[in-house]
Amino acid sequence: METIIGTIAGILTSISMLPQLIKVLKEKEVENISHGTIIVLICGVALWVVYGVLKNEWPIILSNGFSVLVNVTLHVYYHVYKKN
Template sequence: MNENILGIIAGILTSASMVPQLVKVLKEKNVEDLSWVMLLVLISGVSLWVWYGIMKEEWPIILSNAFSVLLNSTLLVCYFIYKK
């Protein structure tokens, strides 16, 4: 298997792992079980992966982690919108 294909599949699976959480938050408008600190740390980490991917010119790293930044940033915004 081509290593880029493997990287893209791995990136899709790991990035998509937060989609069910986002759907649940948007549906229920409940963020009690979310930690904003965890989201902030995760966003920082995947942002650094994007930067690393740019430096290495590795599109699987860039795209999957950019998607993860977008997804987790949306969760963080939802946290502050829906927190009680």
């Protein structure tokens, strides 16, 4: 039961930024996104990946690894669409 709950929690938190990324890709607008929040989130989920590796917990590694990918992509597009 613990693994199921952890897996569901990991999936939900991993996909939580997908709507934001999709909106940015559609609208090409990032003015209302906090750059600092993206950076802190990337650092946090990257540390969760490290923790998962240390504990050999694949649900933690995979869900947070996906979250790193989504948030790094959002960070890249933040800089692509940011108005100078």
